[in-house]
Amino acid sequence: MFSRDQLALMCLGVCTLLPYNCLLNSQPYFEQHPFEGLDFPFTSMMTYSLCLCSSQLWLTCKGDSFSVNQRIGSAFIMQVVVCLSFFGITLAARGASGAHYYVPILLTIAVLALSNAVLQTGIFGVAGSISQEMSAAIMLGLGVSGLVSFFCSLLVQALQHAVNPEKSDTADAGMVVALVLWAICIAQTLSSCWVYFVYMRRRSPETSAAIAMLEEQRARPLEVSSSGSCESSEESRSAGAAQIFRRLVPILGEIWPQALNVCGVFLVTMSVFPGVLVHWEPLAGSSFVKARQVYGNLLIGCFQVGDVLGRSIAPPVGRVVGPPRLWILMLLRFAFIPLFMLGQRSPETGFWGSDAGRIVLCSIFAISNGLVEPTWP
Known part of the structure; x- marks a missing residue:
């Protein structure tokens, strides 16, 4: 059983990646309707990945300038x-003028x-200062966020099909799914604000x-730098940079093997998902034509x-x-790239020539992603 603090951190984990996962589940709609022909899955994920890496690098160097509460609150x-912006763009991009909102949605x-x-x-940072179990609760929440977005979108699509099967695959139907997902994200974020600022800060002694x-x-x-007020601002900046360097070098020296594994895992994953998957269309005779x-x-x-399943069996x-020996599994994942390329170029032949084969291939690919990520002790 989970403690209240673990459930609270799990909720924050869900909140963290829920908008990203909702964006993933909205990709088929954006790719097929408002941004058709603009390769939105690739550009959107590249934008997200590059900005995420840049932001994390900046936070590594300058993150101590902000308190924990300032970070989480902002x-x-x-x-x-x-x-709210996603919600508005989804509404505004409906129709022939959808391409005009391509740059705003990337921003x-x-x-x-x-x-x-x-x-x-x-x-x-907060969870790691409490215990490893708390960090594991956040990791579980990150995975659960994908399940929440997937099953919510699937539920809305099932209801649409039950009410009006002929219009369940239209642009309006896809827009409704996306709008529901953004509304869920807003509600989850607001509830997470209460979880952190009311429950965790005021009612949880450990937090x-x-x-x-x-x-x-x-x-x-900050105290050290303020005590040496006689130093010039240039000397202070140099001292701060040297301090960051001294702090990071031992850490990087310890984690670089696993960092390379992470790089390899995400390189393979981003090469295929979601850009290639959303271009796979139902084959002739498929139940999803x-x-x-x-x-x-x-x-x-x-x-x-599959990613959540892979994470669960990783320990x-x-x-x-x-x-x-994790690098061996990481290198084996590169075999997925030619497999998915063949599945896109020759969709009617091979293991991927049926709906079941494609689902199995995607599932194995996903399980390996969650399994190979270096979350092991």
């Missing part, structure tokens, strides 16, 4: 604004990446103590479910394989 505000995705980076560093400890650690460099959006959502959902597998 991330919540940005996330609400982002979801919104960039802000989403920034808010995710800020929120992740904040909540993982309050962890935040106080983090703030004390953050204040130490008249439900292309459902089909795309189902393939994306296979990844979201026992890790005890058998061991982190030193």
Whole structure:
């Protein structure tokens, strides 16, 4: 059973990646209707990934300038604004003028990446200061966010099909699914604000103590720099940069093997998902010929479910394989790239020539993603 604090951190984990996962489940609609022919899945994920990496790098160097509460509070505000922006763009992009909102939605995705980076560093800092179990609760919440977005979108699509099967694959139907997902994101973010600022800060002694400890650690460099007020601003900046360098070098020296594994895992994943998957269309004789959006959502959902399954079995597998041999599994994942390329170029031949084969291939790909990520002890 989970404690209340674990459930609270799990809720924050869900909040962190829920908008991103809702964007994934909205990809079939955006790709097939308002942004048709603009390769939105690729550009959106590249925008998100580049901005996320840049934001995390910046936070590594300058994050101590902000308190934990400032980080998490600003991330919540940005996330609400982002979801409202997604909601408005989804409404406005309906029709022939949808392409005019291509740049605005990419800018919104960039802000989403920034808010995710800020929120992740904040909540993982708090959880890591309490116990490993709390960090695991956040990781579980990150995975659950994909399940929430997938099953919510699938439920809305099922209701649409039950009410009016002939219009369940139209642009209006896809827009409704996206709008429902953004509304859920807004509600989840607001509830997470209450969880953190009311419950965790005021009613959880462990969280309050962890935040106080983090703030004390953050204040130490500031006290040192203020005590040497006779130094010039240039010398202070040089000293600050040297301090960051001394702090990061030992950490990087320790984690670089696993960092390369992470890079390899995400390189393969981003090469295929979601850009290739959303271009896979139902084959002749498929049950989804008249439900292309459902089909795309189902393939994306296979990844979201499989990723959570892979994360859940990673600890026992890790005890058998061991982190030193993790690179072998990471390299084996590169075999998925030619497989998915063949599936796109010759869709009617091979293992991927049926709906079941494609779902199995996507599931194995997703499980390997969650399994190989270096979350093992």
